[in-house]
Amino acid sequence: MEKKILFPQLGGLMHGGDYNPEQWLDRPDILKEDIRLMKEAGMNCATLGVFAWSTYEPREGEFHFEWLKDIMDRLYENGIYTILATPSGARPAWLDEKYPESMRVDSYGVRAHHGVRHNHCMSAPIYREKVSVIINKMIDEVGSHPGLLMWHISNEFGGECFCPHCVARFQNYLAEKFDHDIDKLNHDWWTVFWSHNYNDFSQIEPPYNNGESSIMGLNLEWKRFTTWSMNDYMKSEIAILRERTPEIPITTNFMKLYDGLDYRIMAKELDVISWDSYPRFHNDEESFSDTLAENAFDHAVMRSMKKNQPFMLMESAPGLVNWHGYNKMKRPGVHKLASLQAVALGSDTVQYFQWRKGRGSSEQYHGAVLDHLGTSNTRVFREVAEVGRDLKKLSDVCGTIIKSKVAVIFDWDTMWAIEDMRGMAQETKNYPKTCIATYRNLMELGVDVDVIACEDSFADYKVIVAPMLYMLKPQIADRLKSFVNDGGQLLATYVTGYVDENQLNFLGGFPGDGLKDLFGVISEELDTLYPADCNQVNFVDGLTGQVHDYAEVLRIADAETLGTYQDDYYAGTPAVTKKVYGKGNAYYVAARLDDAAMKHLFAQMLTNADVAMRRLPKGVECHTRQSDNQCYTFYLNCTQETQTVEDVHGTDLLTGTVINGVLTMDKYQVVVLA
Ligand code: GAL
Numbered sequence: 001m002e003k004k005i006l007f008p009q010l011g012g013l014m015h016g017g018d019y020n021p022e023q024w025l026d027r028p029d030i031l032k033e034d035i036r037l038m039k040e041a042g043m044n045c046a047t048l049g050v051f052a053w054s055t056y057e058p059r060e061g062e063f064h065f066e067w068l069k070d071i072m073d074r075l076y077e078n079g080i081y082t083i084l085a086t087p088s089g090a091r092p093a094w095l096d097e098k099y100p101e102s103m104r105v106d107s108y109g110v111r112a113h114h115g116v117r118h119n120h121c122m123s124a125p126i127y128r129e130k131v132s133v134i135i136n137k138m139i140d141e142v143g144s145h146p147g148l149l150m151w152h153i154s155n156e157f158g159g160e161c162f163c164p165h166c167v168a169r170f171q172n173y174l175a176e177k178f179d180h181d182i183d184k185l186n187h188d189w190w191t192v193f194w195s196h197n198y199n200d201f202s203q204i205e206p207p208y209n210n211g212e213s214s215i216m217g218l219n220l221e222w223k224r225f226t227t228w229s230m231n232d233y234m235k236s237e238i239a240i241l242r243e244r245t246p247e248i249p250i251t252t253n254f255m256k257l258y259d260g261l262d263y264r265i266m267a268k269e270l271d272v273i274s275w276d277s278y279p280r281f282h283n284d285e286e287s288f289s290d291t292l293a294e295n296a297f298d299h300a301v302m303r304s305m306k307k308n309q310p311f312m313l314m315e316s317a318p319g320l321v322n323w324h325g326y327n328k329m330k331r332p333g334v335h336k337l338a339s340l341q342a343v344a345l346g347s348d349t350v351q352y353f354q355w356r357k358g359r360g361s362s363e364q365y366h367g368a369v370l371d372h373l374g375t376s377n378t379r380v381f382r383e384v385a386e387v388g389r390d391l392k393k394l395s396d397v398c399g400t401i402i403k404s405k406v407a408v409i410f411d412w413d414t415m416w417a418i419e420d421m422r423g424m425a426q427e428t429k430n431y432p433k434t435c436i437a438t439y440r441n442l443m444e445l446g447v448d449v450d451v452i453a454c455e456d457s458f459a460d461y462k463v464i465v466a467p468m469l470y471m472l473k474p475q476i477a478d479r480l481k482s483f484v485n486d487g488g489q490l491l492a493t494y495v496t497g498y499v500d501e502n503q504l505n506f507l508g509g510f511p512g513d514g515l516k517d518l519f520g521v522i523s524e525e526l527d528t529l530y531p532a533d534c535n536q537v538n539f540v541d542g543l544t545g546q547v548h549d550y551a552e553v554l555r556i557a558d559a560e561t562l563g564t565y566q567d568d569y570y571a572g573t574p575a576v577t578k579k580v581y582g583k584g585n586a587y588y589v590a591a592r593l594d595d596a597a598m599k600h601l602f603a604q605m606l607t608n609a610d611v612a613m614r615r616l617p618k619g620v621e622c623h624t625r626q627s628d629n630q631c632y633t634f635y636l637n638c639t640q641e642t643q644t645v646e647d648v649h650g651t652d653l654l655t656g657t658v659i660n661g662v663l664t665m666d667k668y669q670v671v672v673l674a
Contacts, residue, residue, distance in 0.1 A: 003399030003627045004309040006249070006272055006348055007149055009081060012395030013343065015388045016045030016083070017352030017369065018315065021071050022055040024356075031071065033374075034356065035078050040376050041369060042388020045081045047314070047351065048072070049138075050155050051117060053087035053095075057134055060094055065141040076147030084138070084148055086237055088131045089155035090117035095130055102127040105163035107209040121161045122233040123169050132240055139244045151241050152314075153234055153252040156276065158260050160226050162206055170225050175201045177221070188502040189217035216420055216503040223416045227262045235269055253314040256298050257432050259419070262412040264453045267305040275302045276315035276353065277342065282328045289619030292341060292638040293440040296621060297451060299345035300439065301410060304450040308401060310348035313339075318352050319367030319380045327365075333668035335383040336390065337636060340670040343394060344623040344634030346402050350387060393653050394672060397632050400625040405611050406442055407450040407458070409466040410435045417471050417503055424495070425528045428549040434467045434493075434592070441599045445606060446614025448623055458483045462609035465491045465602070473501040477513035484518060485582030489605040492519065493589045494526065494552045509555075511588075519588040520559030520579035523552040527570075536566040537575040537593060545597025551575070552590040559588065562601075576601070617643045620665070633673045637665040650674065 007014060024030045038046065048068065049056075057063055072082050096103055096114035101124045103112045112119055120127050142148060178185040182198055191197045196215060198204055206222050207213050238250055249271035254263050256275070267273055279295045282288065302311045318335060320327045330338070339350040357368040369384045370376075376385070410432075418424075418431045435451070442449045442465070450461070454476045458464060464483060469476075469492060477497065484490045497511030506512020509522035516522050528550060529535070535547035539562055553570045556577065563576035577588045585608060587601060606613055616622055619639035625632045632653075637643050648663035650673035663671060 001308070001401065001403075001627060003630075004401065005399040006310055006312075007081070009149065010044055013391040013398050014045045014312070014349035014351065015041070015043045015391050016047060016349065017043070017355045018050055019046040019048055019355040020050075020052070020358065021048070021067070022052045023358050025055070025067055030356075030374075034370075035074055035080070037370060037376055037381075038075075038080055038355070039078055041381065041385045042392065044079060045083060045149060045349075045351070046075055046355065047083040047085060047152060049087055050085040050152065051087060051090045052085075053090065053134060054092035056087060056137070057092065060098065063137050065137070069142055069145070072142055072145050072147050076145070080147075081149040082145070082147045083150045083152050084142065085152040086131070086135050086138070086154055086241075088120065088153075088237065091120060099124070099126045099130070101163070101165070102130070104159065104161040105166070107160065107162055107207070109162055109208060111163070118156060118158055121163050121166060122229045123161070123165050124163070128233070128236050131237060135237060135240050136244070139241070143245045148245075148248060150272070151245070151248055151250045152274075153237050153250060156253055156255055157230050157234065157266070158255070158258060160222075160260065161229075162208065166229065167206060169229060170206055170222070171201045171204055173225050173228060174204060174221065188504065189215050190504060191215060216417070219420050220413065220416055220503055223260075224262070224413075226260065227265050230261055231266050231269065234266060238269055251312065251314070254302065257301065257410075257415070259415065264305060264412060264455075272309070272312055273302050273305045274312035274314035274349075277313055277338070278315075278317055278321050278324075279338070280324050281330050281334055281338070283326070287619070288640060289638040290440070292338070292621070292636075293443065294436050295338065296341065296345055296443060297436045297439040299342055299347065300449060300451040303346040303402065304407075304452050304456075307450060310346050310399065310401065312349040312351065313342040313347045314349070314351050315353040316342070316351065317367040318369050318384050322363060322366040331668075332379065332383070335380075336387055337638065337668045337670055339387045340390065340634065340672075341621070341636055341638075343391070343397065344621070344625070344636060344670075346625065348398050350391060352384070390654055394632075396630065396674070397625055397672075400627045400630060400632060402448050402450075402623065402625055403460075404448040404450045405461055405609070406447050406463045406606070407452045407461045407465075408435055408438050408442065409454050409464060409469060410451050411454050411469065411471065413473065413501070414469060414471045417499060418468065418495070421470070424526070424550065428528075428531070430549075431468050431470075437595065438465050438467045438598070441595050442602055443621065444616065444618065445599060445603055446616050446622055447606065447611060458488065461488065462611055463489045463602075463605050466496065467493050469496045471499050471501065471503070472497045472506070472511075472513045472515070477515045477518075481514065481518050481581070484584035484586050487583035489585050489587070489609050490518075491587040491589060491601065491605060494523070494550045494591060496588075516557065518579070518581055519577065519586045520557045521574070521577050521588050521590075522555040522557060523590065524555050525553040527551045527553065527568075535568055535591070537563040537591060537597065538566055539563040539576065539597075539600075543597065543600055545593040545600075547575070547591040547593060549592040551592075554588075554590050562587075565591070616645060619643070620645060630674070635663060635665065635671045635673075637667060637669045640667045642666055648673070
């Protein structure tokens with residue numbers, strides 16, 4: 001595959017961040033100093049205009065863009081490109097005063113007051129109109145500026161709106177979806193339960209906090225509608241930009257596994273995926289390498305949405321954030337480690353929130369490249385500048401991608417459905433956590449792992465793990481069967497295939513929709529354990545695994561038993577099975593097993609699939625980016641101790657050190673070999 005360079009103008013990787021000159025227009029000295037210091041930090045891009053609406057348009061119809069043009073000019077003259085945000089992430093006071101319907105209504109039906117951000121009504125026509133006016137003005141003023149690199153739509157879309165207009169749209173959306181047939185909806189939502197049948201779409205209310213919450217199909221469809229509605233809003237902004245500046249790529253910034261929107265749907269509208277990464281570094285609940293492993297998973301989720309091109313790390317904190325429970329500073333060396341982890345996992349950018357700390361309001365204590373002290377002579381600045389130098393050394397990595405033979409399925413609908421399910425144990429459902437642990441266990445075997453949707457193509461993979469795939473949307477079961485039939489290695493777990501896309505249970509045995517034939521098992525009972533309970537699985541090959549939280553009692557149809565439960569009324573019954581299906585293998589793990597046991601199974605699957613594994617010390621990550629004729633391997637020491645990795649040969653692109661056999665890495669060190 002050829003390299004896919006997102007921004008040829010940069011001649012390498014991007015180093016940038018959110019820059020808010022509108023907060024400093026009365027301080028030309030500071031604005032001048034900003035550019036000098038950006039160059040000193042090795043930055044080649046700045047994200048302007050996020051939340052700048054009231055400076056562009058202080059009163060309705062009165063526009064001021066001179067300052068923006070002036071800053072973009074000066075940045076450009078100094079080799080710094082601009083990512084320009086549309087300002088719809090926060091509204092000026094005049095707009096809410098005159099057009100209150102732009103403000104959201106909450107789940108009690110109460111209209112918000114003016115203030116804060118990310119709280120527009122997605123469907124209010126007047127809001128769309130006002131946004132369209134300001135975006136068109138921006139394009140008139142700077143749309144053909146040579147420094148304009150990319151559009152950044154709004155900021156971190158999120159939240160819900162329960163206003164009458166959105167409710168009406170929801171009802172129309174449902175009518176369309178259920179072919180204008182209310183009986184169809186009643187059937188698919190099982191509304192006869194508790195006498196909840198509807199006579200007409202007009203009776204359907206969204207799940208208000210003080211209203212209907214007992215129809216799983218309704219709750220889920222409201223989530224889907226919110227994605228649809230937000231996407232529809234986002235598309236209204238995109239349409240203007242695409243028509244008037246077709247050559248400028250478009251992104252918006254995502255947030256991890258944000259529970260309110262199915263990013264996979266929004267991703268289709270964007271040219272490039274970007275996201276904001278704020279791990280809770282050095283927390284006291286998990287190991288440092290686990291924090292980084294979760295961050296790696298999040299990067300993989302983002303990368304896998306457009307896996308044939310790099311993604312962007314749009315925001316990360318130099319130093320610290322101000323909104324975690326405890327806001328601990330990144331220890332020396334961690335900034336570089338986290339920044340290069342993003343690059344190792346496929347990002348072609350390292351960007352920050354924020355360039356300079358403001359003097360007031362709610363983010364005045366959020367980390368920034370430049371502190372209130374205002375000089376480059378700080379630890380944080382020096383570490384940022386070092387990343388700038390490292391990114392230059394890695395210029396050739398730009399445009400390469402990760403090619404993975406292994407995927408974990410993570411499904412937004414399943415996340416929503418499991419969260420809402422009135423079953424299992426509220427505290428321990430842990431669907432995302434289980435997917436993250438699966439990813440980490442595979443990564444620790446030295447393979448790169450994609451994190452895909454169940455609708456994505458399986459063609460590139462030899463091994464797929466689908467933890468807790470509770471919901472089987474149409475065709476998914478058939479596609480999984482074909483994957484295995486054609487030689488794939490598939491592993492599924494407890495709570496697979498309980499419900500269809502409307503959350504109606506499959507009849508005739510779980511895993512449903514034909515998957516019981518693929519795995520050769522039927523799950524007859526799901527036992528939920530208390531936190532202090534545990535069971536054990538004894539594998540036929542001698543290994544033992546610990547069981548926590550969930551254990552299904554299986555009925556075997558035609559599968560081989562790999563392990564049985566040790567205790568309780570299901571002692572001696574199968575807990576882990578394998579069935580040969582066509583040219584592949586289908587593994588079923590009926591209980592929540594410890595990491596070592598899961599890794600043992602994954603290693604078996606990788607061996608079956610001929611996927612090479614690497615022996616890595618715990619907490620050392622290894623990722624490989626490649627193109628037709630280039631290949632870069634990143635080693636990241638995500639631990640606080642020195643680590644050694646065997647069988648490493650080459651010259652470190654960051655330090656020039658030649659490694660011939662054993663690679664010794666200091667704590668937090670990153671080594672990149674071509
Ligand atoms: C992001 C947001 C930024 C800033 C940052 C603070 O979620 O996009 O505007 O608020 O958080 O960490």
